[in-house]
Amino acid sequence: xxxxxxxxxxxxxxxxxxxxxxxxxxxxxxxxxxxxxxxxxxxxxxxxxxxxxxxxxxxxxxxxxxxxxxxxxxxxxxxxxxxxxxxxxxxxxxxxxxxxxxxxxxxxxxxxxxxxxxxxxxxxxxxxxxxxxxxxxxxxxxxxxxxxxxxxxxxxxxxxxxxxxxxxxxxxxxxxxxxxxxxxxxxxxxxxxxxxxxxxxxxxxxxxxxxxxxxxxxxxxxxxxxxxxxxxxxxxxxxxxxxxxxxxxxxxxxxxxxxxxxxxxxxxxxxxxxxxxxxxxxxxxxxxxxxxxxxxxxxxxxxxxxxxxxxxxxxxxxxxxxxxxxxxxxxxxxxxxxxxxxxxxxxxxxxxxxxxxxxxxxxxxxxxxxxxxxxxxxxxxxxxxxxxxxxxxxxxxxxxxxxxxxxxxxxxxxxxxxxxxxxxxxxxxxxxxxxxxxxxxxxxxxxxxxx
Numbered sequence: 001x002x003x004x005x006x007x008x009x010x011x012x013x014x015x016x017x018x019x020x021x022x023x024x025x026x027x028x029x030x031x032x033x034x035x036x037x038x039x040x041x042x043x044x045x046x047x048x049x050x051x052x053x054x055x056x057x058x059x060x061x062x063x064x065x066x067x068x069x070x071x072x073x074x075x076x077x078x079x080x081x082x083x084x085x086x087x088x089x090x091x092x093x094x095x096x097x098x099x100x101x102x103x104x105x106x107x108x109x110x111x112x113x114x115x116x117x118x119x120x121x122x123x124x125x126x127x128x129x130x131x132x133x134x135x136x137x138x139x140x141x142x143x144x145x146x147x148x149x150x151x152x153x154x155x156x157x158x159x160x161x162x163x164x165x166x167x168x169x170x171x172x173x174x175x176x177x178x179x180x181x182x183x184x185x186x187x188x189x190x191x192x193x194x195x196x197x198x199x200x201x202x203x204x205x206x207x208x209x210x211x212x213x214x215x216x217x218x219x220x221x222x223x224x225x226x227x228x229x230x231x232x233x234x235x236x237x238x239x240x241x242x243x244x245x246x247x248x249x250x251x252x253x254x255x256x257x258x259x260x261x262x263x264x265x266x267x268x269x270x271x272x273x274x275x276x277x278x279x280x281x282x283x284x285x286x287x288x289x290x291x292x293x294x295x296x297x298x299x300x301x302x303x304x305x306x307x308x309x310x311x312x313x314x315x316x317x318x319x320x321x322x323x324x325x326x327x328x329x330x331x332x333x334x335x336x337x338x339x340x341x342x343x344x345x346x347x348x349x350x351x352x353x354x355x356x357x358x359x360x361x362x363x364x365x366x367x368x369x370x371x372x373x374x375x376x377x378x379x380x381x382x383x384x385x386x387x388x389x390x391x392x393x394x395x396x397x398x399x400x401x402x403x404x405x406x407x408x409x410x411x412x413x414x415x416x417x418x419x420x421x422x423x424x425x426x427x428x429x430x431x432x433x434x435x436x437x438x439x440x441x442x443x444x445x446x447x448x449x450x451x
Contacts, residue, residue: 010037010038010039010243010244010291010292010293011037011038011039011337011338012035012036012037012247012291012320012336012337012338013035013036013038013338014033014034014035014318014319014320014338014339014340015033015034015036015340016031016032016033016034016318016340016341016342017031017032017033017034017357017358017359017360018030018031018032018342018343018357018359018360019352019353019355019356019357019360020312020342020343020344020345021345021346021347021349021352021353021355022306022344022345022346022347022353023346023347023348023350023353023354024306024308024309024346024348025306026306026346026353027303027304027305027306028260028301028302028303028304029301029302029303029304029315029316029342029343029344030299030300030301030357030360030364031299031300031316031342031357031360032265032297032298032299032300032357032359032360032363032449033249033297033298033299033300033318033340033342034295034296034297034298035249035288035295035296035297035298035320035338036294036295037243037244037291037292037293037294037295038293039293058160058161058162058242058243058244058245059096059097059098059158059159059160059161059162060094060097060098060160060161060162060163060164060239060240060242061097061098061099061118061154061155061158061160061162061163061164062089062093062097062098062099062164062165062166062236062239063099063100063101063102063118063151063154063155063164063165063166063192064086064089064090064099064100064101064102064165064166064168065102065104065108065147065148065151065165065166065167065168066082066083066086066101066102066103066104066111066136066168067082067104067105067142067168067169067170067171067199068103068104068105068136068137068138068139068140069104069105069106069138069139069140069141069142069170069171070138070139070140070141071138071170071171071202072138072170073138073139077225077226078170078199078200078225079136079137079138081199081225081226081228081229082136082168082199082225082228083133083134083136084228084229085168085228085229085231085232086101086133086232087129087130087133087229088229088230088232088233088236089166089232089233089235089236090121090126090129090130091126091233092232092233092236092237092240093121093126093236093240094121094240095121095122096120096121096122097120097121097240098118098119098120098121098158098160099118099119099120099121099125099129100112100113100117100118100119100151100154101129101132101133102147102150102151102154103136104142104143104144104146104147104167104169105139105140105141105142105143106140106141106142106143106146106175106176107140107143107146108143108146108147108149108150108151110150110154111132111133111135111136112128112129112132112133113125113128113129116153116154116157117154117157118154118155118157118158141174141175142169142171142172142173142174142175143173143175143176143180144167144169144173144176144181144184144207144211145173145176145180145181145183145184145185146176146184147167148165148167148184148185148188148194148211149184149187149188151165151167151188151192151194152187152188152191152192155191155192156191161244161245162239162242162243162245162290163191163192163193163245164192164193164194164195164217164239164242164290165192165193165194165195165215165217166194166195166197166232166235166236166239167194167195167196167197167211168196168197168199168228169196169197169198169199169203169207169208170198170199170200170202170203171202171203172202172203172204172207173204173207181207185210185211185214185215186214188214188215189214189215189275189287190246190287192215193215193216193217193289193290194211194212194215194216194217195212195217195218195219195235195239196208196209196211196212196215196217196218196219197219197220197221197222197228197231197235198219198220198221198222198437198441199221199222199223199225199228200223200225201223201433201434201437205221205437205440205441208441209441209444213270216270216287216288216289216290217289218235218268219441220441220442221434221437221438221441221442223434223437223438238292241292241293242290242291242292243290243291243292243293244290244291244322244336245289245290245322246287246289246290246322246323246325247287247288247289247290247291247320247321247322247336248277248279248285248286248287248288248320248321248322248323248333249262249272249285249286249288249298249318249319249320250279250283250284250285250286250318250319250320250321250333251283251284251286251300251316251317251318252282252283252316252317252318252319253282253283253302253315253316253317254282254313254314254315255282256304256305257282257302257303257304257305257315257316258302258303259273259276259284259300259301259302259316260273260301260302260303261273261299261300261301262276262286262298262299262300262301263298263299263367264288264296264297264298265297265298265299265363265366265367265446266296266297266363266366266446266447266448267296267445267446267448268444268445268446269366269367269370269444269446270444272286272287272288272298273286275287277323279321279323279333285321285323285333297359297363297448297449299360299363299364299367300316300318300342302315302316302342304344306346307344307346308346309346309347309348310346310347311345311346312343312344312345312346313343313344314341314342314343314344315342315343315344316341316342317339317340317341317342318339318340318341318342319335319336319338319339319340320335320336320337320338320339321333321334321335321336322334322336358449359449362402362449362450363446363449365398365401365402366398366402366404366446366447368394368398369395369398369399369402369404369407369443369446370443370444370446372391372392372394372395372398373391373392373395373407373411373439373440373443374440374443375391376388376389376390376391376392376395377392377414377436377439377440377443379391380392380414380427380436385427388427389415389425389426389427392411392414392415392425392427393415393423393424393425394423395407395411395423396408396411396412396415396417396420396423396425397420397421397422397423398423399411399420400420400421401421402447403447403450404446404447405447406442406445406447407439407442407443407445408420410435410438410439410442411439413428413431413432413435413438413439414427414428414431414435414436414439415427415428416428
C-alpha cells in the first residue's frame, strides 16, 4: 500500500452541497459531494513533475492493448496510425514506469517485452519497444476479454502503486460471447483502470463505453485514425499524473436509512450504486479509481425515516479511504483524511423545504441529458422517429439550459434545432455515422455547475 504520510501526495478535501430542509413527512435527502485532490504532481506536465523529489513519484505500470484484427488493414493507414500512436504513448512514459504492449486478435499475444513480464521505461526499452511495434500487422478476429485477462496477468506481476491499461479497438467483439467479455471485466474490475478507444466507425459504442465504465477509465471515439497519436499522448500524460490508486468513497448511514444511489456526475455520469462493498457496520465503499490533481462530483441520494418538525439528523457521512489490497480480511482501510456530512432537518417553512439545491438540480439535469441522448439514439436506430425526436429534443433543451455547449454542438449534427429553449427539433434525414457515434460515446460527459 502507498505511504500516505509523505507530504508530496495529493491532499483530499470533501465539500457537500445540499438543501438539508425537508417538509413534514419528507424522507428523501439529496446531496452533491465534491471531492478534490491537490498538491501532488500536476496532470498534463508529467514527464518532469517538479512536485516530487527524485525517486518519490508513485510507481506505475501501463499495458497498451492494440487491436490487430483483420479489419485494421481497411484502410492500411489505420494499422500504421495505431503503431505510431502506441509509439507516442511509450515516448510519454515516465522513466521507471513498467510497461508492455499486447497484440489483440481472437487471442492475446505479448509484443513487448514478452516472457510474461513488463519492461521498465528508459531510452533503451523505449527504442526496443518501437522496433517491436514495426512487426505489428493485421489479421485475425476480435476477443477483447482475452486481451484484458493478459493485461491483468502482466500488471499484477508488478509491485507498483498505479496499474493502468489503454485499449484500442476498431471492430465488434465477435469472437467471444458477451458473457465472456462480462466475466473478464468482472475479473479485472478493481485490479486496474483502463481507458478504451474506438477508432473508425465499425465498432460497438456500448462495448467500448462498457469496458471504460467497468474499469473506471475514459471512453472516446477517434473517428479519423490520424488523430490517434495525439489522443494516446493525452491519455498517457493523464495516466502518468495519477498518484493514489484504488480510492473509495466510504458512505456511512445511520439505522433506518437506505441508500438509493451513488453516482459520479462530473466529469461524466457513472452509476456506482451496484459496486458497493461492505465496510463494517452501516458503511459501504464505492470505487472511484486512481487520482491525480483533479476534482470530481458525486450525487448521493438517501431515504431517511421521517421525523417531527424541528428535528434534525445526520443522514450520511462521506469519507475517502484506500481499502486493503485485494480486500484482505482484517486489514484496516487507509483513511485519506477528508470527510463531509449530509444532514436532514424537518421544517414547516415551505420556502426552505421546496427550494432545490442548485448543484443537485444541475446534475439531475445532466444525468437526464445523458439518458435522453442514449434513448433517442436507440429509438432512431429502431426506426421510432417520433420517439427519437422527442428524446433528442429534450436533450437539446437540457443541454441549452445547463450550458453544456459541447453536447449541444454534437446534438446539432444529428438534429436540426428549431428552438433550443423548448426542445423543438427535427431529425436530420442524413447523419454521418461518425457524428452519431460521437454523440453516443460522449453522451455521459457533463459540465460542472456554474459557480
